[in-house]
Amino acid sequence: MSFAIIMTGFVALYIFVLAGFAGWVIIGNVPAILHTPLMSGSNFVHGIVVVGGLYALFNAVTPQEQTIGFFAVLLGAGNAAGGYAVTDRMLAMFKSSDAKPAHHRASVHTIKKG
Template sequence: MIAADPGLMTFITVFVLAAFVGYEVVSKVPSILHTPLMSGSNAIHGIILVGTMLVLGQAHGPAQLTLGFLAVVLATLNVVGGFVVTDRMLHMFKAKPDRKPAADADARGKTDPGTGSSTGTGTGTPS
């Protein structure tokens, strides 16, 4: 059956490589960032929204339409909630006295207050 679907092997390869990337990319995280990182990665698996759109786009009959609709609502909640909550958490880090990164962290805080949440909003704007 694997021979019938050569794409499967490619997907498995991608899966394994992605697992290594995911592991490596967060290998060193200070404990103060554990919660924002958890929240940020929570937002990223909101990509299931794309999957739910594909499913609802092709859904037929009341059962599929209902399940698909519910799935899109839930996935949207995951995406917008995830990014907005993370941004609010990280907002707390913007003013850090007596520390080198303070300068640019501060500058960022001043130039884009609120853009984080509006980006979150933006996820829904295609509608």
């Protein structure tokens, strides 16, 4: 007797909706002070997604698989880079206004109101 699960479109849609709902509930219950570490941790996961996309791209045979792999790597890398940029800006908000910023973009938040 085999208990293999056949991944049909309905099962895939069910898993996607369930994962989305679970993520929404979990993120909604995180206190505001923990959003920066949570964002940093999710950037790590995006890096794993990029590695998985590279694996899929390198093992692609047909042009459709190569296209999907290319866009997986492109969008995953963009998502990871954007996440790190946002995390950097969030961390810059916790620095005191007297501290000299490490680079110009971090100083955007410290403009003094006259």
